[in-house]
Structures are given as structure tokens and as C-alpha cells.
Amino acid sequence: MLDELELIDEVELMDEETAPAETLEPSEPIEKDELTILMERVSDHGEEINELLDELEEMEYEHDIEEVAEILAQRRDHTSESFVHLVRQRFGDGLPDALLSEEELQIYIRLYGAPIGRADIDVMAEEEQDEPSLLRDDGEGGWEEVDMEEEAAKTDDGYAYDMDNPPKDPETLAEQRTREVAEQLGGQEALEQFEDEAVPGPTMRADPNTLAGRFGTDPSTIFLPEKAIMNPIAKILSGYANKHLYEVSNRVFGGQGLPHSTATPRGGSELPQKPLPLDASQRYMGQMEANTYLAVLYPGIYSAVLSVLVETRKRLGDDWLRGLLSQKGGPNVLDASGGGAGILAWKDLARTEWDKMYPSARGMATPPGKSTVIVGSDTLRARASQLLDNTTFLPRLPDYTHVRQKPTMEDSSEVPKRKQYDIIIAPYSIQGYTENYERKQHVENLWSLLNPNGGILILLEKGRQRGFEAISGAREMLLQRHIASPGSTEYDNFLEDPDQREVIQKEPGMIIAPCTNHSTCPMHNFSGTSHGRREYCSFEQRYVRPSFLQNILRAKHRNHEDVRFSYLSVQRGVDLRQDRGFQQNSTSTDVAFEGFPTPEDLKQNNEPTVETLALPRTVFPPLKRDGHVLIDVCTPAGKIERWTVSRAQGAQQYRDARKAKLGDLWALGARFRRVRNLELGGKHFEGKKERLERRAAERQLDAEEEGEIEEEDDFDDPDEDYRARSMPQDVQKKKGQRVPTWKKAHHNKKLRQAYNKRDRD
Structure with a gap:
């Protein structure tokens, strides 16, 4: 077929050469005899050419026939290799049939591999491959071919072996010595078993009790919901310039990094610790301040509250949340100081549980309940209402502490009905009060x-x-006045108000998180402000910043933030210690130190076997060391202890200890324990400034006393004149002059040398 096509090309070329003179380029004249001979050849093969053209039209080419013909017309202008490059550039891997000759096809395969859709080439390549053969020395200096099927059928004594049971590696000297010692002692080798126990495998799962005690959300990083938070806030902020938002946010929240917001900048230990400058209940708030409240505070408040709600739900179980959603009208929730961010976190938690309760109606029905938000400013209320549906806004928090609780002589009418809430969320509301x-x-x-x-x-x-x-003070007050504990069921206010002494009966209650004890907080050494405190109880939750917060922070290197917070979740009217039958004391601590082994049948079901509210909680990030992990825990006995989890305890304990994080409850025990000494400061803690002032005053007092002694004593120092004469002039200190330390040391050295010289003389 290629020969005929070449013949057509020659005819076309001859037609071009015989065209009118005005359309032809200068070329050599062609003799009439050659043209006559060529036309005769065409006429002799005319029928075959027509048949080939009909077959060419009937063939289903991937590319246009005219395009293929155009490429064929350029063949004479290229070498074989350059023509292959041209075909590759035009058609790629999909090479049309009969486009390349055998030589060109081999060049194509050598340069680019076999073209796609050419099954004949693959078959050809397979046929060209020789059958594999096995050769071995025939013992006479030559090689002989071995039948592979015969060799494969040999027994284990031959060359072949089972791939599932390969031959063992040769025994090393150390392994041989270990085997000999084991045989002498009548034992067995257990090297592989020891390695499996000592080094946890990558596929090992966490213990069910460890999973039950983990703190925080799953996944650990929170992505703010776009539909509920990010998109509405972005729409509100779209009408304001980013530069204006940046300037107002830095002015309100303390400058670069916004240290007075919910964020905790790195290296901010020297920054003043102030409450949030914007309060949701404040009466007046400008438009830009309301915008910065949404952009700066909403993400951090939402993430922290959601983390605490998740932890509360874990400790109370499924029955608590499902009972609230199943009651008539649903739960009544109050956001006392979050401006609506706490309600958004609660709705996400309720939505997740509601979908689990009714999977067939996922995403269709709305969880029942009533939501109330305290917002004092009209501007903030107008913006928060765009994020919250079916929500009641109150301008201030009702005050029930100064309202009578029963009829009195002055007013015998019934006590006004009070509003009660099933859940009250009060983030960042205590520190704003200066007085205790x-x-x-x-x-x-x-x-x-x-x-x-x-x-x-x-x-x-x-x-x-x-x-x-602030949180530990609130905890102390609730335990002292309201929550009953074993040995403390009454509260006597004699020390606070001797004139109106009253003994109040405490009610049942329970601290859900983070504390697993109802004794005095080991980190709260006294009421009030502690100066010089370096250690305290706090937790963290990571969330991905929205784009508007990234623009305000001018952040370019990371898009997430770890919001740090201290919290307290407490339940009124229910004492789970009595309902579930567990204790929080030193006995519970000892039991937790020994660990809770999980039976294999329960371990397969992934069910916890311990009461998490009686476990110690990690209050500092665990310290990973070579072969052991140090975990600082707050125990049910109310002490801060350092537990050491060793590799020798087992692979499961060691693996879970290395995976433990701040805030987790620990159930797998430890090998060693000791009480930690904490740096909690004090009421009259001496800082660096106070210490320098005290030392200066002591030196001044010593100098005055030495001066008085010199005036009273009437004797001469034999070395005084020599010391004065030996002291260089540049070291003699004048009044108010500060002599460098190196100069004093140099002078003392010279003085000692002078004394030694005088003694020798």
C-alpha cells in the first residue's frame, strides 16, 4: 500500500511541475519521455489506485484523512528520525495505522515506546522475546540448559523452596550463643516476642480505656462551619475595608498578635493579663467594634466552648444529651457572655447527636430547644441575629441573688417565677470583675x-x-457554699457575716471536668492573686483560622491557632458519685496507679471498663524520654504527681503513653510515682525588681554600719596606707562612680601580688 501511495505522490509532483509557468517556481525541465512513461505506469495501475483510495476512505481513522495525507506529503523533506519526531508531535501516542514504515516504526518504539492501540506491535514484541532458560556448569568447562519444570518439582533438598516458608538465615554468633545458653538453662529463646513487646507496632490500636479518656474533639483540629459562621461573617465584613478592620482590631485588642483577645501569643509571658476589652453585655458598641467582635472573638470562643461541650458529653455519656433532646420542648440554653458563639457551638453538638438518634432524617429536622443570648449593644445584636435563628436576645443577665427566695414579713406574696436553664455557657465573664x-x-x-x-x-x-x-476561685466558692461532698454537707457564713449568721444546707452537685476530685485544688494555694506563679492548669484547642481573621492578623506562615483556656464544667442537683457508685480519693488514685487491664473479649468490642471520672488527668504535656514517658497528673486525691510509664510495662501502655496529650485521662497505670513541687508564687512573692531593691537596701545599711564602726574605733590599719598607695588611680572609686567587675578583679590581683612581695621583702 505504501508503494501505491508513493506513486500517487509522484503523480501529484509531476502535475505541479507541469502547471502554468506563472505559478511554478524555477525548476529543472523534465523530459517528455519521462512524463509519458510515468503516465503509462499510472494508467496501468489505475484500478488498483482507485481501490486503495476507496479502502482509505472506508477506514475509521482517529485523525482526519487530510491531516494524514498532509503528513505523508512531508516525508521526503525529512530523514527517517526527524519524520518520526514530526509524527510524534502531531499525533502523540495515538499513532494511525500504516503511517510509518517498518524502519520508522522501530525508531518510534526505540524513542517513545510502543504506540497506543497497536496490539500487533505488542504481539510482535512478545514473539521476539526468547523463552527464559536456566544454564548451569556441565563440569567440562561449558554450560548446559536445565529444564525449569523439572527443577521446580524437586524437594526441599534441591534448589527450589516454598515462598511462604523460605529457608532460615544463617545463625549468627550471638544467636548461637543465646541458643546454647537457653539449652543449658532449659529455656527457650524469645527474641522475636521481646521485640514485639518492646517496640509498639505501627498498626497497634489504642486501649479502649485510653480512647474513653481522651480530651478534645475528633478530629483534634476544628474547622469552623462555613454555612453557620464563616460565610455570614464574611458577608457582614465585606462592606468594610480590610485596612480599617486591621487598625481597629489592633487598637482594641492590644496591637500585633491581638494579645488581649482569646489568642495567646508566643512569648507573651511578660504581657499584661487583661480581660477581653469587649463584653457582649456592654451597652454601647460601635459598628467597627461589633465587626471586630465577630471577626476576632467568635472563632476562638466557638472553638473553646465546643471543646468543653464535647468533653462534658464524654463524661456524662449518651443518655445525658439524648435525654435533653428528648424532653418536651428540648433543652433551654443560655449564652451569658459569648455573644452567640456559645450557642453556635451547642447547636453543632446537638445536631450531631440528633442525626445519630434519627439517621433517616439526617439534615432535615432541626433539633428542638430554646436559645437565649445576652447582648447589650444594638449593633452587635443586629449582626448576631444574622447568624442565629430562633434565638431570644436579652440586654442583660437577670439578677436572682438579690431577689427574695421566700415570702417575708414585708412582702408575703408568692416568690416570682424564675427562669431556669438546662445549660449555661459563660465564657470570659469572670476576669472582668476586679473585686473578688x-x-x-x-x-x-x-x-x-x-x-x-x-x-x-x-x-x-x-x-x-x-x-x-478566676476559674479556681469560682470552683472554690461553689464547693464551699453549694456543692455537697462527703464530710461537707453544710455551709456556715459566720466568718463572712457574723451579724446575720446562717447555716445553709448544700445540695447535690458534681464537677464534671476537668477535675476528678472535689477537694482543694492543688494549684490554688490561696484566694486572690498569686505573684510569681509559673504553673497553672490550662488546656488548648486548635482551629483553622477563617480568611478574615488571617487578614486582620496579617498571618502568612500558618493558618491555625491554638486557643488556650482554663475551664470548669459543673452539674447541679446530680451527684454521679452516688448514682454510679465510685469514689474520688486516695484509694481511687492507688487503683489507677496499678492500671486497669482490659479483658480480650471487651477489648475486641472496644468498650471501656473503668469509670473515667475516677481517673487522674494530665495537666501538663507529657515528656517523652528514651524508654519511658513522664506524665504529670492531677489525681482523684487532689495532688499533682509525676507518673513514669516505662517500656517494660508493656507495648500497649508504652504506646498509649507516648500518644497521650494534655488533658487526657490516664487509665493504664505507671511504674513509678512521686509528688511534684509546683511553682505557685505567693501573696508577697519577691520578683526580680523587688529582689534588687532589697539587696541594694541591705548594702546601703551595711555601708552605714561600717561607717559608724570606723568612727567609733580609734585604731590605725597598718595596711591602709599601703593599700591606698598600691591602688591604681583609675580604680580608686569616686562617689557615685561604678567600677567594672573586671577592673576590680584586676586590681585585687595586683594588690595580692604587692602584699606577697612585701611579705617576702
Whole structure:
């Protein structure tokens, strides 16, 4: 077929050469005899050419026939290799049939491999391959071919072996010595078993008790919901310039990094610890301040509250949340200081549980319940209402602490009905009060708003020293006045108000998280502010920043943030210690130290076998060492201890200890334990400035005393004149002059040398 096509090309070329003179380029004249001979050849093969053209039209080419013909017309202008390059550039891997000759096809395969869709080439390549053969020495200096099927059928004594049971590696000297010692002692080798136990495998799963005690969300990083938070806030901020938002946010929240917001900048230990400068209940708030409240505070508040809600649900179980969603009208939730961010976190948690309860109606029905948000500013209320549906907004928090609780002589009417909430979320609301009595009144007011039959109160502050002290003070007040514990069922206010002494009967209650004890907090050494505190209880939750917060922070290197917070989740009217029958004391600590082995049958079902509310909680990030892990825990006995989990305890314990994080409850025990000494500061802690001032005053007092002694004593120092004469002039200190230390040392050295020389003389 290729010969005929070449013949057609020659005819076309001859036609071009015989065209009119005005259309031809200068060329050599062709003799008439040659043209006559060529035309005769065409006429002799005319029928064959027509048949070939008909077959060419009937063939289904991937490319246009005219395009193929155009490529064929360019063949004479290229070498074989350059023509292959041209075909490759035009058609790629899909090479049309009969386009390349055999020589060109071999060049194509050598350069680019076999073309796609050419099965004949693959078959040809397979046929060209020789059958594999096995050769061996025939013992006479030559090689002989071996039948592979015969060799494969040999027994284990031959060359072949089972791939599932390969031959063992040769025994090393160390392994041989180990085997000999084991045979002498009548034991067995267990090297492989020891390696499996010592080094946890990558596929090993966490213990069910470890999974039950983990803190935080799953996955550990929170992605803010676009439909509920990110898109509405971005739409609100779209009408304002980014530069204006950046300037207002830095002015309100303390400058670069926004240290006075929910964020905790790195290296911010020297920054002043202030409460949030914007309060949701404040009466007046400008438009830009309301915008920065949404852009800067909403992501951090939402992430921290969601983390605490998830932890609360884990400790109370499925029955608690499902019971709230199943009750008539649903739960009544109050966001006391989050501006609506706490309600958004609660709705996400309720939605997840609601979909699990009714999987067939996933995403269609809305979980029942009532939501109330405290917002004092009209501008913030207008913006928050665009994110919250079916929500009631109140301008201020109801005050029930100064309202009578029963009829009195002055007013014998019935007590006004109080509003009660099943869940109260109060983030960043305590530290704003400067006086301690104001903080106690605020917490008591929130407690009075709780449902006495199982209401949950969530308090949350920034994860710094002052934020922890505000939370620990609230915890101390609730345990002292309201929550009953074994040995403490009454509260006597004689020391606070001797004139109106009253003994109050405490009610049942329970600290759900983070504490697993109801004794005095081991990190709260006294009420009030502690100066010089370096260690405190705080936790963290990572979330991905939205784009508008990234623009305000001018962040380019990372798009996530770890919000640190101290919190307290407490339940009113229910004591799980009595309902579930467990204790929180030193005995529980000893049992937890020994560990809770999980039976294999329960381990396969992935079910926990311990009460998590009686386990110690990690309060500092675990320290990973070579062969062991150090875990600092707050025990049910109310102490901070350092537990050492060793590799020798087992692969499961060692693996879970290395995976443990801050806030997890630990159930697998430890090998060693000791009480930790904490740096908690004090009321009169001496800082660096105070220490320098004290030392300066002591030196001044010593100098004055030495001066008085010199005036009283009437004797001459025999070395005084020599010391004065020997001291260089540049070292003699004048009044108010500071002599460098190196110069003093040099002078003392010269002085000692002078004394030694005088003694020798």
C-alpha cells in the first residue's frame, strides 16, 4: 500500500511541475519521455489506485484523512528520525495505522515506546522475546540448559523452596550463643516476642480505656462551619475595608498578635493579663467594634466552648444529651457572655447527636430547644441575629441573688417565677470583675439560673495565670457554699457575716471536668492573686483560622491557632458519685496507679471498663524520654504527681503513653510515682525588681554600719596606707562612680601580688 501511495505522490509532483509557468517556481525541465512513461505506469495501475483510495476512505481513522495525507506529503523533506519526531508531535501516542514504515516504526518504539492501540506491535514484541532458560556448569568447562519444570518439582533438598516458608538465615554468633545458653538453662529463646513487646507496632490500636479518656474533639483540629459562621461573617465584613478592620482590631485588642483577645501569643509571658476589652453585655458598641467582635472573638470562643461541650458529653455519656433532646420542648440554653458563639457551638453538638438518634432524617429536622443570648449593644445584636435563628436576645443577665427566695414579713406574696436553664455557657465573664466579691456574686447568680435537676454550668477563661485563678476561685466558692461532698454537707457564713449568721444546707452537685476530685485544688494555694506563679492548669484547642481573621492578623506562615483556656464544667442537683457508685480519693488514685487491664473479649468490642471520672488527668504535656514517658497528673486525691510509664510495662501502655496529650485521662497505670513541687508564687512573692531593691537596701545599711564602726574605733590599719598607695588611680572609686567587675578583679590581683612581695621583702 505504501508503494501505491508513493506513486500517487509522484503523480501529484509531476502535475505541479507541469502547471502554468506563472505559478511554478524555477525548476529543472523534465523530459517528455519521462512524463509519458510515468503516465503509462499510472494508467496501468489505475484500478488498483482507485481501490486503495476507496479502502482509505472506508477506514475509521482517529485523525482526519487530510491531516494524514498532509503528513505523508512531508516525508521526503525529512530523514527517517526527524519524520518520526514530526509524527510524534502531531499525533502523540495515538499513532494511525500504516503511517510509518517498518524502519520508522522501530525508531518510534526505540524513542517513545510502543504506540497506543497497536496490539500487533505488542504481539510482535512478545514473539521476539526468547523463552527464559536456566544454564548451569556441565563440569567440562561449558554450560548446559536445565529444564525449569523439572527443577521446580524437586524437594526441599534441591534448589527450589516454598515462598511462604523460605529457608532460615544463617545463625549468627550471638544467636548461637543465646541458643546454647537457653539449652543449658532449659529455656527457650524469645527474641522475636521481646521485640514485639518492646517496640509498639505501627498498626497497634489504642486501649479502649485510653480512647474513653481522651480530651478534645475528633478530629483534634476544628474547622469552623462555613454555612453557620464563616460565610455570614464574611458577608457582614465585606462592606468594610480590610485596612480599617486591621487598625481597629489592633487598637482594641492590644496591637500585633491581638494579645488581649482569646489568642495567646508566643512569648507573651511578660504581657499584661487583661480581660477581653469587649463584653457582649456592654451597652454601647460601635459598628467597627461589633465587626471586630465577630471577626476576632467568635472563632476562638466557638472553638473553646465546643471543646468543653464535647468533653462534658464524654463524661456524662449518651443518655445525658439524648435525654435533653428528648424532653418536651428540648433543652433551654443560655449564652451569658459569648455573644452567640456559645450557642453556635451547642447547636453543632446537638445536631450531631440528633442525626445519630434519627439517621433517616439526617439534615432535615432541626433539633428542638430554646436559645437565649445576652447582648447589650444594638449593633452587635443586629449582626448576631444574622447568624442565629430562633434565638431570644436579652440586654442583660437577670439578677436572682438579690431577689427574695421566700415570702417575708414585708412582702408575703408568692416568690416570682424564675427562669431556669438546662445549660449555661459563660465564657470570659469572670476576669472582668476586679473585686473578688463581685466575682462570687456573678457565679452565684449563674448558679441560681441553673435547673436544679441536672443543669450544666460551663465557666471558661483565658489560659493564663489570672484566668486560671478566676476559674479556681469560682470552683472554690461553689464547693464551699453549694456543692455537697462527703464530710461537707453544710455551709456556715459566720466568718463572712457574723451579724446575720446562717447555716445553709448544700445540695447535690458534681464537677464534671476537668477535675476528678472535689477537694482543694492543688494549684490554688490561696484566694486572690498569686505573684510569681509559673504553673497553672490550662488546656488548648486548635482551629483553622477563617480568611478574615488571617487578614486582620496579617498571618502568612500558618493558618491555625491554638486557643488556650482554663475551664470548669459543673452539674447541679446530680451527684454521679452516688448514682454510679465510685469514689474520688486516695484509694481511687492507688487503683489507677496499678492500671486497669482490659479483658480480650471487651477489648475486641472496644468498650471501656473503668469509670473515667475516677481517673487522674494530665495537666501538663507529657515528656517523652528514651524508654519511658513522664506524665504529670492531677489525681482523684487532689495532688499533682509525676507518673513514669516505662517500656517494660508493656507495648500497649508504652504506646498509649507516648500518644497521650494534655488533658487526657490516664487509665493504664505507671511504674513509678512521686509528688511534684509546683511553682505557685505567693501573696508577697519577691520578683526580680523587688529582689534588687532589697539587696541594694541591705548594702546601703551595711555601708552605714561600717561607717559608724570606723568612727567609733580609734585604731590605725597598718595596711591602709599601703593599700591606698598600691591602688591604681583609675580604680580608686569616686562617689557615685561604678567600677567594672573586671577592673576590680584586676586590681585585687595586683594588690595580692604587692602584699606577697612585701611579705617576702
